[in-house]
Amino acid sequence: MFIRSAFYFSLVLAGAFSALAQESGTSVVALPEDAAGKPYEIEFEIEYRAQEDRRSERPQTKTRHSLHEIALGGHYRIEKTIGVRGEMAVESDGREQRFFVKEALILYSPWENYVEARIGQQFLPVGLVNERDDWFSSNPGFMEKIFTAEKSIDLGVVTVFRPYNQEWIFLEGGVFSGRVLREEDERSGSPEKTPRVLSLKSKSEFHDAFLTYFEHDYAYFDPVRAFGGGFELRSPRHWPVRGEFMIEHWRFQEIQSAGPDVDNQAWLLHGRVEWWRLGLGHRFSQNNSHLRTVNSRFALPTEVSRLSYVDFKIAEPFLIRGEAIKEVQDEVVRDELVARALLSWEI
Amino acid sequence: MAAKLSVVVMALLICACAEENFELAQRREIQAHTKIDIQADHSRYLFADFLKGVNSREHFVIGARFVKHKSSFTLHSHFNGYEYRDGVRIRVSRDQDEIWVECASPGFLPSRTELSNVQMNPDGTLRLRIEVHDGVSTGVRILIWNDVQSLQGELQRARVTVNESTADMDSRREGWVFESHGRGARWGIETEDVQLLTAYREAPYVH
Numbered sequence A: 001m002f003i004r005s006a007f008y009f010s011l012v013l014a015g016a017f018s019a020l021a022q023e024s025g026t027s028v029v030a031l032p033e034d035a036a037g038k039p040y041e042i043e044f045e046i047e048y049r050a051q052e053d054r055r056s057e058r059p060q061t062k063t064r065h066s067l068h069e070i071a072l073g074g075h076y077r078i079e080k081t082i083g084v085r086g087e088m089a090v091e092s093d094g095r096e097q098r099f100f101v102k103e104a105l106i107l108y109s110p111w112e113n114y115v116e117a118r119i120g121q122q123f124l125p126v127g128l129v130n131e132r133d134d135w136f137s138s139n140p141g142f143m144e145k146i147f148t149a150e151k152s153i154d155l156g157v158v159t160v161f162r163p164y165n166q167e168w169i170f171l172e173g174g175v176f177s178g179r180v181l182r183e184e185d186e187r188s189g190s191p192e193k194t195p196r197v198l199s200l201k202s203k204s205e206f207h208d209a210f211l212t213y214f215e216h217d218y219a220y221f222d223p224v225r226a227f228g229g230g231f232e233l234r235s236p237r238h239w240p241v242r243g244e245f246m247i248e249h250w251r252f253q254e255i256q257s258a259g260p261d262v263d264n265q266a267w268l269l270h271g272r273v274e275w276w277r278l279g280l281g282h283r284f285s286q287n288n289s290h291l292r293t294v295n296s297r298f299a300l301p302t303e304v305s306r307l308s309y310v311d312f313k314i315a316e317p318f319l320i321r322g323e324a325i326k327e328v329q330d331e332v333v334r335d336e337l338v339a340r341a342l343l344s345w346e347i
Numbered sequence B: 001m002a003a004k005l006s007v008v009v010m011a012l013l014i015c016a017c018a019e020e021n022f023e024l025a026q027r028r029e030i031q032a033h034t035k036i037d038i039q040a041d042h043s044r045y046l047f048a049d050f051l052k053g054v055n056s057r058e059h060f061v062i063g064a065r066f067v068k069h070k071s072s073f074t075l076h077s078h079f080n081g082y083e084y085r086d087g088v089r090i091r092v093s094r095d096q097d098e099i100w101v102e103c104a105s106p107g108f109l110p111s112r113t114e115l116s117n118v119q120m121n122p123d124g125t126l127r128l129r130i131e132v133h134d135g136v137s138t139g140v141r142i143l144i145w146n147d148v149q150s151l152q153g154e155l156q157r158a159r160v161t162v163n164e165s166t167a168d169m170d171s172r173r174e175g176w177v178f179e180s181h182g183r184g185a186r187w188g189i190e191t192e193d194v195q196l197l198t199a200y201r202e203a204p205y206v207h
Helices: A002-018 A141-147 B002-021
Strands: A040-053 A064-077 A082-092 A097-111 A115-123 A153-161 A170-176 A180-182 A187-189 A193-203 A207-217 A224-234 A241-254 A261-275 A278-292 A297-299 A303-315 A318-329 A331-346 B033-038 B042-047 B056-066 B070-079 B088-095 B098-104 B111-114 B125-136 B139-146 B186-192 B194-202
Touching: A064 A097, A097 A153, A141 A224, A141 A241, A141 A261, A141 A278, A141 A303, A153 A193, B042 B194, B056 B070, B056 B186, B070 B125, B070 B194, B088 B125, B088 B139, B125 B194, B186 B194
Parallel strands: none
Antiparallel strands: A040 A064, A040 A331, A064 A082, A082 A097, A097 A115, A115 A153, A153 A170, A170 A193, A180 A187, A193 A207, A207 A224, A224 A241, A241 A261, A261 A278, A278 A297, A278 A303, A303 A318, A318 A331, B033 B042, B042 B186, B056 B125, B056 B194, B070 B088, B070 B186, B088 B098, B098 B111, B125 B139
């Protein structure tokens, strides 16, 4: 808690120190100046969500609806090499509200386009899905096994190294604090091994690709070691009918010191077609797990998740979306219809 | 030859008795089970279906009849078998007309409380819903609901009423903290002077 408070305080101080900083003549990659030369941007997002559990005789059967999230964020370029970015949100699951800081970052780029550092609270850059906040109303179940939470945000340092001064191929590595708060007694614990990630990535207007190694040993949880790879292809924005296709594959182990390990192989596929203001898509994911003892291997129930959606952009900041989610493991674990209205302003 | 034949006959007899002792409820979700060490007063059941994982949320429905005034059954969740006993243990016991529950994670002493809202039927039968969260974001958490509404056992609790706030026992509400968690993906039930009537799993109710 102290470390986090100190970090947020340092963000405030960063502005004051920037006046003393020397002009280095380099540019910040992560915070490009927009066409109007504006050094800042403020974003405001609201999501209204209605959900219906379609499983019979379940307490969640009746429709729930609530103002799911209000978020305020933005970034400010202090000088050419230093910028700050932050986003805070209040999230509600219909029963209780939770305030949290999604992002509170210092962005530092000491060598023009070659090295960039992100220091602070941020989404773990593991795969393509985790960093896409609120992309879907829920993430596939295997992500909870990798991160011990559906999405993962932590305090840490991520460094991007672009040896060829471009994004066709670059390295990204990160180390995070890994402190977790146990819900049972609200006691926080330090990790045995801090979460760390190393990725080889490629990026352009039309694609994203990654190869990643990620591991952690959080307090109260089993250690996880994960290898993943995947890519996303996107058609040019000016095409009348646009498309996206994504595939991610993860092999990860839940390791136990006194018990059998669990080997997991997870797939995620996503396809989307967009025409005019209308979008249609489908996400499929599957996780095959095996319990591995010294001399045997048992298959655990396969986890399958399907999500189909349709969205319509009413105006530039206003999007409505309908999602149908079905998750099966042994039996139907989730069968939900979700309606979302997303409003996002940028100043 | 005669000795071998007698062993086979004995085995068949044990199996026959076990089938009488264990009535599978007529549900699609029920998986085949493996019975080991079944005796008149003390039995152990190891179920053949695996749990969702070593770290998962599981919901069990268990119906049992307490044969004596002091009798009990123990649910072993997320364990690797009776030789290891490395799972979360939930022991439900009858002491005259009171029902008590003891919960423990591997290597630690159990926490105990009376299920004062849970009433047994006059014939000693009881049906409970037990939800075990093990090694997931909520840590280890155990919730218990009495699944029978009338004293005669005629009505079962409507499933729509099974939620966090209606639980007759919630380890978090009790303030119990489990310092370890289950190490396996199997489940089993051990009985002492208890006739097991039904045992199956459903998708969890609490997230």
